[in-house]
Amino acid sequence: MNVLVVDDDSIDRAHIKRSLQAHHRGCSTMEAPTVDEGLHLVRQNQFDVVLLDYKMPKRDGIEMVLELRNEFKDTYMAIVMMSTSEDEDLAMDCLRAGAHDFLLKMDITPARLHRSILFAQTRFELERKLFQSYQKVKQLAERDPLTGLANRYLFDESLKMAVANNRRHNSKVALLLIDLDNFKYVNDNHGHDVGDLLLMALTERIRKYLRDNELFARLGGDEFAITLANLEHPSHANRVARRILTALKQPFIIGNHSIVTGASIGIAICPDNCDRAEELFKFADIAMYRAKKQGRNQVCFFEGEMQIQFSQRYQTEIQLRQSLEEGLFELYYQPVVNPHDGHFSGFEALIRWNYEGAVRSPAEFIPVAEESGLILEMGRWVIEHALAQLARWNDRHGHPLRMAINLSAMQLKDVGLTSFIQRHLEVHNIDPYLVDFELTETALLDECSQNVQTIQNLADMGCHIALDDFGTGYSSISYLRKFPIDVVKVDKSLMPGKDQSHKELSLLRGLISMIQSLELDIVIEGIETEEHECLCKEFNVDRAQGFYYYRPLPARDIESRLFR
Structure with a gap:
């Protein structure tokens, strides 16, 4: 003792x-x-x-x-x-x-x-x-004895607490009700023991897609529920639901049986749909019933308009994946022009999506690509093809042109991005000095170590870092000090309109003067009139782009119109 x-x-x-x-x-x-x-x-x-x-x-x-x-x-x-x-x-x-x-x-x-x-x-x-x-x-x-998840009692109490806490915060709570498709068939044909093992395996697979603070419960039988709290936007609930459906596509190996099961998922949002836990559960149940009616293995939001919106986004994601496999994307190039003599010095590469006979602009699909993670594959495709095109033009026409390529915030987190760029620069024998990587202010907001390292790696490689849409954010000026910025692209919204005021001109003149005092390159975007061109000359800016000079064009049109 x-x-x-x-x-x-x-x-x-x-x-x-x-x-x-x-x-x-x-x-x-x-x-x-x-x-x-x-x-x-x-x-x-x-x-x-x-x-x-x-x-x-x-x-x-x-x-x-x-x-x-x-x-x-x-x-x-x-x-x-x-x-x-x-x-x-x-x-x-x-x-x-x-x-x-x-x-x-x-x-x-x-x-x-x-x-x-x-x-x-x-x-x-x-x-x-x-x-x-x-x-x-x-x-x-409080616990389901089979899966170890929260049971109906604990889930109900936790949902009430989450809804009550939500009233004190400017955020949302999502309730996902999940019902397995054709689970009765598994029990009837393989026995309840196999059915129980399937429920346990399914529980472990779904858990991988949830954070520790997201409550996951088995309500009984083959019905489950998930509470997602502190959401800024309902799209997060949609992403979680879609990932669960994707995870369930892989067969479950139970003993000697290979079992494929899907799920119907209904989603209700607090406070968008209601502000009481009982009503939230009822609405999620109605949404789950609608999901089953739509053909099972579906996600359905309670609110009709929201459901239409997310169904469209989901269809767009499927179409984007298919288009990447089939090569339905194309690069357009907008020339960057010297306003003083009209000569062009380079291009900005802009992706276009050729789908069902129409050419779609990035605004229609880039948000979905970023949300789904497809932007990583799409972004690498843009870099590879833009650098290859730059190499062809420079070899063919004998004088160095520059190429501007846009990078999204998600691409900065791609740990293999800089080595990918370095490899393609070497393959095409391109001087990194001729490549500008354009970042928006939103891409710089997340100053995590990986983002900062990627930007610094690109700068160390010799590429130019361009700050795009300058003047539209609240803290753009600070980024000129924090990051290795070489080029500033003044946003087209700062260009004066027809009835240009003294204040607008003074603001534009002041911004350009500040950028020039920092010895940074300037590109003025949105040149649409002769008056805009005159302002570029007056402010001694030698790089500009806009519809006054050229709209974005496919490579074949660039060849026929600019390299004749």
Whole structure:
């Protein structure tokens, strides 16, 4: 038996140790004169019993009992409190704090100390068994015994809490109800044991797509539910649901059986649809029923307009994947012109999507590409083809042209991006100095280490970093200092209209003057009139682009119109 004696009186400690040895000759004893030293020893060693004096300097024994019970919940040790005071209220306070027995110091004899330790250990063991029994009852009351997920009771209570907390925050709560398709067929044809194993395997697969703070529950049978709290936009709920459906496409191998199952998922949003947990559940249930009617293995939002919007986005994602495989994308190039002599010095590469007989602009599909992660593959395709085209033009026409290529925020997180660019620069023998990578302010907002490293790698490689849409954000100027920016593209929204005011001209002049004072290259976007061109000349800007000069054109039209 390992015993810790905590007492500031060395004579009392010696008396206690002698009394211990009389009945417990093989016990190991350690001593501490203060509460803090006693706690330090408990953290370093495993004790069966703590004999603790109530009255000590700085901190008393009750404080130590409270810390022991809070900090060492899973440590098995009985606590006996000792005191010279015969005050019964003090004894009760010690027991309420968590001591297992109380012993007057004047009564300490080998026999009484042995009995007190025995009583304390017995009470401690009963307390431990009672706590374990409580934990088992709590587990049965709140957890599904098959999957270990939250059960219906715990889910209902948690959903009420999430909705109540949501009222205090400017965010959303999404409820996803999931019903497996054709689960009855599995039970009827393979037996309930296989059905149970399928539910367990499915639970583990879905868990991989959830964060730790997202509640996942089995409501009964083959019906599950997920609560997503603190959402900024319902699109996150849609992404989670789509990932779950994608995950379920892979067969489950249960024993000798290969089982494919889908799911119908209904989604309701608080406060968009309602602000009460009961109504949220009802609306999600209605949405799940609609999903089943649509042919199963579907996601359906309760609100009709929202459902149409997300169905369209999902269809767009499918079409984008198919188009990437079939090569239905094309690059257009908008020339960058010197306003003083009309000669062009390079191009900006702009992706277009040729689908169903129409050419779609990036605004129609880039948001979906970013949301689905397709932007990574699409972005590499743009880089590869734009660099190849630049190499062909420079070889054929004998003078160096520059190529501007847009990068999204997601592409900056691609750890292999810089090596991919380096490889294609070398393959086509292109001087990195001739390549501008354009970043918008939103791409620079996330200053995580990977983003910063990617930008720096591109700059170290010799490529130019261009800040696109300058003047539209609230903190663009700070990025000129934080990042290795070489080129600033002044947004077309800053170009004066027909009735140009003195304020508009002064603002534009001031921005251009500031950029020039930093010795950065300038590209003015949105040149649409002769007056705009005159302003570029007046402000001594030698790079501009806009419809006044050229619209974005396919490579074949660039060849026929500019390289004749």
